[in-house]
Amino acid sequence: MRLHSYFRSSxxxxxxxxxxxxxxxxxxxxxxxxxxGGQQLQPQFRQLSPDALVPVLEDGGQALTQSLAxxxxxxxxxxxxxxxxxxPVERAxxxxxxxxxxxxxxxxxxxxxxxxxxxxxxxxxxxxxxxxRHWVQSGLAALERALADSPHTGLCCHGDTPTLADLCLVPQxxxxxxxxxxxxxxxxxxxxxxxxxxxxAFEAAHPDRxxxxx
Amino acid sequence: MRLHSYFRSSxxxxxxxxxxxxxxxxxxxxxxxxxxGGQQLQPQFRQLSPDALVPVLEDGGQALTQSLAxxxxxxxxxxxxxxxxxxPVERAxxxxxxxxxxxxxxxxxxxxxxxxxxxxxxxxxxxxxxxxRHWVQSGLAALERALADSPHTGLCCHGDTPTLADLCLVPQxxxxxxxxxxxxxxxxxxxxxxxxxxxxAFEAAHPDRxxxxx
Numbered sequence: 001m002r003l004h005s006y007f008r009s010s011x012x013x014x015x016x017x018x019x020x021x022x023x024x025x026x027x028x029x030x031x032x033x034x035x036x037g038g039q040q041l042q043p044q045f046r047q048l049s050p051d052a053l054v055p056v057l058e059d060g061g062q063a064l065t066q067s068l069a070x071x072x073x074x075x076x077x078x079x080x081x082x083x084x085x086x087x088p089v090e091r092a093x094x095x096x097x098x099x100x101x102x103x104x105x106x107x108x109x110x111x112x113x114x115x116x117x118x119x120x121x122x123x124x125x126x127x128x129x130x131x132x133r134h135w136v137q138s139g140l141a142a143l144e145r146a147l148a149d150s151p152h153t154g155l156c157c158h159g160d161t162p163t164l165a166d167l168c169l170v171p172q173x174x175x176x177x178x179x180x181x182x183x184x185x186x187x188x189x190x191x192x193x194x195x196x197x198x199x200x201a202f203e204a205a206h207p208d209r210x211x212x213x214x
Numbered sequence: 215m216r217l218h219s220y221f222r223s224s225x226x227x228x229x230x231x232x233x234x235x236x237x238x239x240x241x242x243x244x245x246x247x248x249x250x251g252g253q254q255l256q257p258q259f260r261q262l263s264p265d266a267l268v269p270v271l272e273d274g275g276q277a278l279t280q281s282l283a284x285x286x287x288x289x290x291x292x293x294x295x296x297x298x299x300x301x302p303v304e305r306a307x308x309x310x311x312x313x314x315x316x317x318x319x320x321x322x323x324x325x326x327x328x329x330x331x332x333x334x335x336x337x338x339x340x341x342x343x344x345x346x347r348h349w350v351q352s353g354l355a356a357l358e359r360a361l362a363d364s365p366h367t368g369l370c371c372h373g374d375t376p377t378l379a380d381l382c383l384v385p386q387x388x389x390x391x392x393x394x395x396x397x398x399x400x401x402x403x404x405x406x407x408x409x410x411x412x413x414x415a416f417e418a419a420h421p422d423r424x425x426x427x428x
Contacts, residue, residue: 050363051314051356062303066317069309076302088290089276095283100265102313103280107321116348121337134330142265149264 001026004048004056006033006040007210010106011067012055013171016205018071021162022078026057030212033111068102071164083164094158097146097165101172105139109175129179136176143169144186153188155195166196173197174207215240218262218270220247220254221424224320225281226269227385230419232285235376236292240271244426247325282316285378297378308372311360311379315386319353323389343393350390357383358400367402369409380410387411388421 003019003026005012019026031054032039039045040052048056048063057064057073064070075083084091107113109132117123117131147153157165173193176183183190196202207213217233217240219226233240245268246253253259254266262270262277271278271287278284289297298305321327323346331337331345361367371379387407390397397404410416421427 046359050359051318051353053318060303062306064303064306064310066310066313068317069306069313072309073302073306076305088287089274089278091290092276092278092283092287095286096278096280099280099283099316103282103317103321104265104267107317108327113322116345121335121341121345123335127335131330131335139265145260145264 002029002058003027004029004031004045004054004058005210005212006031006054007207007213009033009054010110010168010171010175011053011102013174013205013207014067014167015055015057015070015074016210017162017167017170017202018074018083020201020204021081021083022074024074024078028211030210032212068098068164068168071167075164081161083162083167085158085163090152090158093150093152094163094165097143097157098168100139100143100146101165101168104142105135105172106168108135132179133181136172136179136181140172140176140181140183140186140189144189147188147192153192155192157192162196162199162202166192169193170196170202216243216272217241218243218245218259218268218272219424219426220245220268221421221427223247223268224324224385224389225267225316227388227419227421228281228381229269229271229284229288230424231376231381231384231416232288232297234415234418235295235297236288238288238292242425244424246426282312282378285381289378295375297376297381299372299377304366304372307364307366308377308379311357311371312382314353314357314360315379315382318356319349319386320382322349346393347395350386350393350395354386354390354395354397354400354403358403361402361406367406369406371406376410376413376416380406383407384410384416 005028031045040054046052049065055067057070064073084094114128117128147157152158154160156162157169170193217229219242245259254268260266263279269281271284278287298308328342331342361371366372368374370376371383384407
């Protein structure tokens with residue numbers, strides 16, 4: 001397998017964690033989102049990813065896109081260790097936690113959106129930082145309620161072993177801290193994210209440990 | 215089953231199509247996103263949905279959130295007719311098409327984001343409309359490439375029967391037209407969306423056909 005990844009991309013980070021948890025070796029293909037006007041926009045990469053986004057996982061001649069679709073694919077083709085619980089209701093909970101991050105926080109804060117706020121909208125750095133923190137904090141506050149109120153929450157978002165939800169949570173918290181978001185009102189989010197981040201597979205997937213880390 | 219829905223919510227529309235395709239009866243609970251300062255923000259609704267978003271599906275005493283998690287749950291508990299293809303690679307393609315809409319287009323254009331652009335950012339109506347069209351058109355242009363370039367595309371996004379991808383596509387195209395986006399460069403997107411929208415289950419799920427339609 002070959003993973004097209006950018007070290008700081010949250011979505012790439014999620015897939016790196018899944019590959020590490022499942023013990024799957026892969027070749028790392030760096031795609032620099034800032035160099036050369038954005039390497040993801042070059043025709044060669046667009047052949048793999050029509051939406052010009054990382055990550056892309058190449059496996060058996062297929063180019064797979066969208067981090068959550070890639071992780072579901074890995075779950076189906078390499079079921080152990082499972083990243084989704086056994087029952088439909090529990091699986092729905094885990095997927096909802098993951099989508100709460102992947103749909104309702106991350107897309108508002110990725111690079112192309114922050115760029116658009118700068119130009120053409122002319123929002124200054126301070127306004128852009130405030131935008132970032134607004135969506136991260138309201139999104140993570142919702143997640144805090146979902147985690148704190150549920151008997152299913154354990155060391156991880158669902159029970160005591162990592163699921164798809166943790167694969168989304170850890171990169172989002174990493175990003176939130178990098179942009180100095182205030183997480184003091186989210187003790188469960190922080191506890192779970194810190195626990196998961198300490199596990200070897202999460203450590204191996206950390207941005208600082210990637211070949212293209214700066 | 216009881217579905218908490220707003221007639222114009224894209225995410226609710228997706229779940230209504232899934233329920234109709236699978237022939238599952240349900241009670242319709244209207245949540246008006248604009249009345250009473252947003253009924254989704256009221257404490258009673260927040261008990262069901264920590265992130266204060268529609269849709270919520272209540273089934274067997276459980277409140278399920280996030281449209282794609284709900285649809286995966288319906289797929290697991292009521293497998294016929296299937297909304298995902300049979301092989302992992304094909305399932306990955308369908309999920310990626312769905313997520314391309316659910317993560318990369320829709321979250322940038324929902325009501326709370328447009329509100330934030332207005333206040334505190336002070337972006338005028340014209341700038342907000344331009345924001346809307348920018349993300350819809352760049353997102354649907356990527357989808358056009360993904361559909362036009364693949365031998366898997368049929369009458370629907372994947373083959374000739376509706377999948378999760380079509381459940382996301384039809385509401386997004388409905389929205390795009392409502393805000394007068396130019397879709398002339400996306401003939402495959404338009405062809406597939408119009409074909410699916412003509413099917414009885416999609417018609418039954420249309421915003422205009424809901425009890426809370428205005």
